[in-house]
Amino acid sequence: MTQALPYIPQRPPFVMVDNILHCDPVEVRTDFRIASDNIFVQSGTFTEAGLMENIAQTCAARIGWLNQDKPVRIGVIGSINNFKVHRLPQVGETLQTTVTVGSEVFEAIIVHAETLSEGEAVAECDMKVFVIE
Secondary structure (H helix, E strand, O other), X not given: OEEOHHHXXXXXXXXXXXXXXXXXXXXXXXXXXXXXXXXXXXOOEEOHHHHHHXXXXXXXXXXHHHOOOOOOOOEEEEEEEEEEEOOOOEOOOEEEEEEEEEEEEOOEEEXXXXXXXXXXXXXXXXXXEEEOO
């Protein structure tokens, strides 16, 4: 387990990943404990936008991890498809998000993401990310 912050361009209060649990060229897995003061928490519940940002930052963690010898790169979400929220997690839960690369062409990365909490499905989607810097 490695702290994710050195590998992502985001900074507090906009950090939605805590640790990199696993990373290789095809798959990355992160965790994130939802705090009550998180900007995406409303009435004790982590919102859909927070789940999307958690997935995007998991993608960023992979890019940073695989390019440790370079400055942290910035990416943007190109598209989100098939976004399904199985349930909204609550403050105090720890999310585990796994992103699996389907294809990577030049600076475009297409991934499938799954987010769990205590082994229970929370959200999933397909995302296209473009690395711009």
